[in-house]
Amino acid sequence: MTQASEKNRERLKFEESEYFRERMKIRHRIEEKNGELKEAHGLRRADSRGLVAMELQMYFTAFVANVKRITKLAEPVTQ
Numbered sequence: 001m002t003q004a005s006e007k008n009r010e011r012l013k014f015e016e017s018e019y020f021r022e023r024m025k026i027r028h029r030i031e032e033k034n035g036e037l038k039e040a041h042g043l044r045r046a047d048s049r050g051l052v053a054m055e056l057q058m059y060f061t062a063f064v065a066n067v068k069r070i071t072k073l074a075e076p077v078t079q
Contacts, residue, residue: 037058037061037062041061041065042061043058043061
């Protein structure tokens with residue numbers, strides 16, 4: 001039988017907290033958007049070299065995804 005280290009006990013105690021539970025409730029929404037950026041918008045692979053280039057790619061990709069969402073929300077509902 002193994003004994004949990006102090007660090008592991010602290011982590012387990014944190015995972016039982018209300019703060020942790022609240023954060024986990026919204027995590028799936030965030031992960032869903034990150035998955036869309038990677039799968040549908042090419043964020044899985046860097047276009048250029050370097051951290052600055054990757055940051056720019058991330059910002060532009062997020063901008064495009066947000067504009068896509070805004071235009072979809074702004075479309076008039078036809079019946």
